[in-house]
Amino acid sequence: MGTAGTSTDGIAGERRHLINVAYRLLGSVTEAEDAVQDAFARWYGLPRGRQEEILSPGAWLTTVTGRICLDLLRSARARRERYVGAWLPEPLPDRTEWDHAGSANPTGPADPADQIVLDESVTMAFLVVLESMTPAERVAFVLHDVFRYPFTEIADVLGRTPAACKQLAASARRRVSVARAPVTATGQAGVVKHVKEAWEAKDIAALVGLLDPAAVMTADGGGKVGTVLRPVEGGARIAQYMVAMADKAPGLELLERSVNGVPGLVAQRAGVVMTVASFDVCDGRVTRIWAVRNPEKLRPWHDMAG
Incomplete structure (x- = not known):
């Protein structure tokens, strides 16, 4: 011990x-x-x-x-x-x-x-x-x-x-x-990659196809940055929200990076990490998205971007 x-x-x-x-x-x-x-x-x-x-x-x-x-x-x-x-x-x-x-x-x-x-x-x-x-x-x-x-x-x-x-x-x-669902990093990496590509292309139909119809997205801004205060439920609503976010944030760069040891996405602008997104994937579709935007919780990421 x-x-x-x-x-x-x-x-x-x-x-x-x-x-x-x-x-x-x-x-x-x-x-x-x-x-x-x-x-x-x-x-x-x-x-x-x-x-x-x-x-x-x-x-x-x-x-x-x-x-x-x-x-x-x-x-x-x-x-x-x-x-x-x-x-x-x-x-x-x-x-x-x-x-x-x-x-x-x-x-x-x-x-x-x-x-x-x-x-x-x-x-x-x-x-x-x-x-x-x-x-x-x-x-x-x-x-x-x-x-x-x-x-x-x-x-x-x-x-x-x-x-x-x-x-x-x-x-x-x-x-x-x-x-708990078993985590298969290889399969998840492929799904996350497709989500990134569809998000960058602002392709709502492609995002809907990658999201489970009952998917839930939870965001944490801590009252310090703008974000939804309640979970967004449903693949179609999440896809629309993601594209709306992309429209409001020109110049946002998406990176495929591990988040807590599992494939995820990092959004940065001008070298500053703005959002870290984690995913739960089941049967090839995203079932949960956790988006951390509170800058106080992104401290370990700040010295690595750029």
């Missing part, structure tokens, strides 16, 4: 793991970084004698980070009720896709987003399902099913019995099994 000992190097080495845990718990790179920094601050605030009593600093840090995230999740519910429009998780770029342009800075400070492992547990579809869980369900599920922590340790985070934690994870698992 953790790295035994209290050496500075050993403790610092836990940071990547904790960022991965916190991002999956919170859906926010910024909040994950803050939570981990808070956990480290609490560690370094312990008397030396207390630090030496802790057999596994990594386990201690994970427990503290989990508790901090749990508190944030509870308070986030109230904050998101005041959020303008729909709230979506912060999308993650794959820096390797941008390095060839020379825009990434390999000698600069490490971005927390670069430390997050891009796998199925961070796809937008998966994170959106996590948002439907109670804070306790989310913590129990992520720590057990994603990171394989035993329920005896999760009990320390949640302040509940191991049996209660097991029930929470089981409840969360049922939500995931209903909502």
Whole structure:
């Protein structure tokens, strides 16, 4: 679980793991970084004698980070009720896709987003399902099913019995099994490519053919940029909306880029990322689109465009 000992190097080495845990718990790179920094601050605030009593600093840090995230999740519910429009998780770029342009800075400070492992547990579809869980369900599920922590340790985070934690994870698992669809990156890349081409051509008929009739598009502008405040439902309505957006944004460039490890699209203008779009694809058609436009949530993308 953790790295035994209290050496500075050993403790610092836990940071990547904790960022991965916190991002999956919170859906926010910024909040994950803050939570981990808070956990480290609490560690370094312990008397030396207390630090030496802790057999596994990594386990201690994970427990503290989990508790901090749990508190944030509870308070986030109230904050998101005041959020303008729909709230979506912060999308993650794959820096390797941008390095060839020379825009990434390999000698600069490490971005927390670069430390997050891009796998199925961070796809937008998966994170959106996590948002439907109670804070306790989310913590129990992520720590057990994603990171394989035993329920005896999760009990320390949640302040509940191991049996209660097991029930929470089981409840969360049922939500995931209903909502989760297998991700096939190869097939999705082809569909996303066709969506890009049809969008660039402003071809409504082609877009309608690529969208499931019951497709839903959710956009997150956070009240900071213009976007729809409610989900757009139906393939035909989404296609019309996409073309209308293209008409209002001359000079917009669409790029095929991975979003949270899955093929997606990035819209940029004059080298500035304006929108990051994630897709859920089933049977060759787009069933869900998540468009993040809130500039505060696009921070990890800003230094890569251009």
